[in-house]
Amino acid sequence: MTTGDRARRLAAARPDGPVPCPVCAEGVNGANLDRHLTKVHGGDDAAAGTTSWRGPERVGSRWLLALGVLAVVVCAVVWGTSGEPDDRLVLGTVGLLAVALVVWGAVGWGAPLFPGRLRVDERGALLRHTYGLGRRRLASLDRVVLGGAWEGRPAGGAGSETYETVDVRVGVYLQLCSGRRRITVHCRTGGVFRRTWTGWEQGARRRSLDITLDRAEFVALQLALWELGHLTPAGGDGQ
Structure with missing residues (x-):
């Protein structure tokens, strides 16, 4: 039918x-x-x-945002245990979180990503x-x-x-x-x-x-x- x-x-x-x-x-x-x-x-x-x-x-944008937040937590743990920041890890984490936030915001505004x-x-x-x-x-x-x-x-x-x-x-x-x-x-x-x-x-x-x-x-x-x-x-x- x-x-x-x-x-x-x-x-x-x-x-x-x-x-x-x-x-x-x-x-x-x-x-x-x-x-x-x-x-x-x-x-x-x-x-x-x-x-x-x-x-x-x-749902996908929320998973991406959660991944960005998890990356920040991992970066903070690694930084805290090593005592020295790894520039590549910090920059990569910041970049991932920034992308996740942009995508999450765009999807929230209706972007069909x-x-x-x-x-x-x-x-x-x-x-x-x-x-x-x-x-x-x-x-x-x-x-x-x-x-x-x-x-x-x-x-x-x-x-x-x-x-x-x-x-x-x-x-x-x-x-x-x-x-x-x-x-x-x-x-x-x-x-x-x-x-x-x-x-x-x-x-x-x-x-x-x-x-x-x-x-x-x-x-x-x-x-x-x-x-x-x-x-x-x-x-x-x-x-």
């Missing part, structure tokens, strides 16, 4: 309620979804995949990160959490020398949970999620995000979770 097929089935279940378009993610009255897909998009061929989606991930892939199906959820070297697997899902995604941004304008930051909302997150393990999926907009679905929990604001999906992929994820029974149409019977 394609993402378009799932969207049409959802539209049939809630003809009088808002349904996210699988192509543009705009909220459309369920009874009008077919007409919207045909008139605006010429069909649903541009809909996102059904179980697997790509997007920039942030680490491509990731998220898969959700009957086997659970799997996030591939750090150029495929890392995996985070959830064997099953016991709850879905929705909340606001936030980031710290410089408080001053261009040319300002202030180091203060302010929290800025950058969209929403959908967190897939299995016990204490979780995968946090970010999107710049939640669309009509709150009016479309029940069965999710309200979460607190978060800064730590794992992967960012575009609007169409975020809708495809919602439809996949519905297909698996983790979300229920608002006012509907679930299937």
